[in-house]
Amino acid sequence: MARTIISVADLSIVFDTPQGQVIAVDRVTFSVAHGEFVCIVGPSGCGKSTVLNTIAGLETPYSGAVIVDGKPMQRPRPDVGMVFQQPHLFPWKSVRKNIAHGPRMLGKSRSEARAIADGLIEMIGLNRFADAYPHTLSGGMQQRVAIARALANQPRVLLMDEPFGALDAQTRSVMQDSLLELRDRIDATVVFVTHDIDEAILLADRVLIMSAGPGRILRDLGVDLPRPRSNAIMLDPAYLALKKDCLDLIRSEGRRAFDQSSAG
Amino acid sequence: MKRLNILVGALSIPLFVVAWEVIARSGIVNAVLFPPPSVVAVAVLEWVRSGQFFLDLGASLYRVVTGFVVGAALGIALGVLTGQFALVSSLLSPLFHILRPIPPIAFVPIVILWFGLSETGKLFLVVWGVFFTVWLSTHIGVQKVDRGLIRAAQMLGTPRRQMLQEIVLLGALPYIVVGLRTAISISFYTLVAAELAGAFAGIVYRIEIAQQNLQTGQVMGGLAALGLMSFVADRLFAAVAERTVWWR
Ligand SMILES: Nc1ncnc2c1ncn2[C@@H]1O[C@H](COP(=O)(O)OP(=O)(O)OP(=O)(O)O)[C@@H](O)[C@H]1O
Ligand SMILES: [Mg+2]
Numbered sequence: 013m014a015r016t017i018i019s020v021a022d023l024s025i026v027f028d029t030p031q032g033q034v035i036a037v038d039r040v041t042f043s044v045a046h047g048e049f050v051c052i053v054g055p056s057g058c059g060k061s062t063v064l065n066t067i068a069g070l071e072t073p074y075s076g077a078v079i080v081d082g083k084p085m086q087r088p089r090p091d092v093g094m095v096f097q098q099p100h101l102f103p104w105k106s107v108r109k110n111i112a113h114g115p116r117m118l119g120k121s122r123s124e125a126r127a128i129a130d131g132l133i134e135m136i137g138l139n140r141f142a143d144a145y146p147h148t149l150s151g152g153m154q155q156r157v158a159i160a161r162a163l164a165n166q167p168r169v170l171l172m173d174e175p176f177g178a179l180d181a182q183t184r185s186v187m188q189d190s191l192l193e194l195r196d197r198i199d200a201t202v203v204f205v206t207h208d209i210d211e212a213i214l215l216a217d218r219v220l221i222m223s224a225g226p227g228r229i230l231r232d233l234g235v236d237l238p239r240p241r242s243n244a245i246m247l248d249p250a251y252l253a254l255k256k257d258c259l260d261l262i263r264s265e266g267r268r269a270f271d272q273s274s275a276g
Numbered sequence: 277m278k279r280l281n282i283l284v285g286a287l288s289i290p291l292f293v294v295a296w297e298v299i300a301r302s303g304i305v306n307a308v309l310f311p312p313p314s315v316v317a318v319a320v321l322e323w324v325r326s327g328q329f330f331l332d333l334g335a336s337l338y339r340v341v342t343g344f345v346v347g348a349a350l351g352i353a354l355g356v357l358t359g360q361f362a363l364v365s366s367l368l369s370p371l372f373h374i375l376r377p378i379p380p381i382a383f384v385p386i387v388i389l390w391f392g393l394s395e396t397g398k399l400f401l402v403v404w405g406v407f408f409t410v411w412l413s414t415h416i417g418v419q420k421v422d423r424g425l426i427r428a429a430q431m432l433g434t435p436r437r438q439m440l441q442e443i444v445l446l447g448a449l450p451y452i453v454v455g456l457r458t459a460i461s462i463s464f465y466t467l468v469a470a471e472l473a474g475a476f477a478g479i480v481y482r483i484e485i486a487q488q489n490l491q492t493g494q495v496m497g498g499l500a501a502l503g504l505m506s507f508v509a510d511r512l513f514a515a516v517a518e519r520t521v522w523w524r
């Protein structure tokens with residue numbers, strides 16, 4: 013097996029709220045190998061974003077540790093990129109300048125940054141919109157720019173938090189296919205959060221299923237479907253079998269959580 | 277209907293001027309206290325021809341522009357600091373919130389004690405009036421900057437300084453612009469107070485002198501000049517603002 017690039021060890025995250033402490037993530041342990049595409053699925057509020065933010069260095073562990081590329085994560089680092097559910101593009105910058113922002117911040121010259129941006133614009137197919145401002149783009153186009161912007165620093169790890177969650181079904185499946193294509197061309201490890209099982213199986217080498225709060229990892233499921241993949245795979249019997257496994261697991265977990273909460 | 281509206285709109289000011297002229301000349305009112313527009317126009321022409329007008333305009337413009345620029349710069353700088361750093365805010369915000377509601381005009385007496393009739397005192401008043409409005413709108417704007425933008429910028433390796441100068445400042449810009457526009461009218465209010473308190477040149481100073489000499493035409497001409505100045509400043513700013521928040 014390839015070497016480990018992300019290791020999450022015994023990670024717990026606790027938030028202080030006016031109602032007292034909330035355990036958002038409860039002793040989560042997993043690791044991701046270099047080049048792997050891992051999806052994390054789970055019900056709303058189970059702590060998926062919190063785990064991802066901790067890998068990003070935006071949140072600090074309450075206990076346990078997150079190690080990326082041999083170094084513990086304490087604050088955001090340029091070798092770890094992130095795409096959020098909302099594109100969060102800088103509204104005052106054109107598409108090109110948004111993408112060039114990262115390289116500029118890392119000290120690249122204006123022309124170097126521009127060259128990097130233009131390459132990525134080509135890759136996401138938005139050549140005609142290089143000088144457009146974000147508010148003139150559709151949601152799907154904005155999210156493409158956000159992905160390109162995150163890739164501009166050539167991160168070793170790309171984190172994606174429900175990046176297609178706000179898009180309509182049709183745009184989402186187009187974006188999934190282009191992410192699959194993109195992924196073959198970049199050399200990054202991807203951790204992708206979603207609550208859409210189909211999306212997870214379609215994209216991932218491995219699916220981590222989390223339980224309802226406090227979040228724990230319920231199952232670590234390998235996805236042995238051939239690549240290259242596309243949305244067409246969703247009719248494949250092997251795909252359907254995997255999906256059934258996941259759904260059964262989530263359903264029984266949902267029932268257990270429900271029984272527990274009504275008993276307690 | 278729409279055409280009628282435009283027509284009536286175009287007639288608004290001419291009708292007013294004509295009515296004024298007729299009433300003032302009719303003898304119903306005292307023509308010394310209420311001179312017709314033609315007399316006002318002659319007074320203004322004389323003011324301009326003597327060259328005094330340009331000295332007055334220059335003096336007033338200098339006070340308003342300098343005071344506005346200094347007050348706005350201080351307001352933006354401190355607004356970014358208090359909006360961004362909780363500790364700075366804890367230190368300064370309570371003080372600013374106590375001083376802010378005091379009408380700037382109320383500071384005229386103490387400003388005269390401190391600075392006499394010097395230019396410094398007049399600038400101080402304008403700066404004081406402009407500062408609090410700009411500070412508050414910047415402070416609020418900075419706090420309302422989308423957290424998502426900040427996180428995105430952090431993930432891209434944006435250093436702290438760049439974060440303040442670029443992301444936070446531009447994120448707050450729509451709020452700052454609104455504050456600046458309010459501050460323009462405030463700078464004219466405070467200008468009036470500053471010049472009434474005693475000056476040696478200026479539009480409002482000229483109004484006061486004319487009043488003492490019972491040159492009512494000159495008084496009204498001065499008022500018109502002041503209104504025009506303030507109007508042009510506001511329009512000019514609106515045009516600039518449109519370009520400042522260019523991504524809207
Ligand atoms: N800053 C915070 N302060 C307090 N509680 C928080 C904070 N962030 C998250 N939480 C709590 O932690 C838990 C996990 O939240 P998180 O956003 O990680 O869930 P999620 O799995 O990403 O949900 P979703 O699918 O809805 O995005 C929730 O109960 C949430 O209320
Ligand atoms: Mg989430």
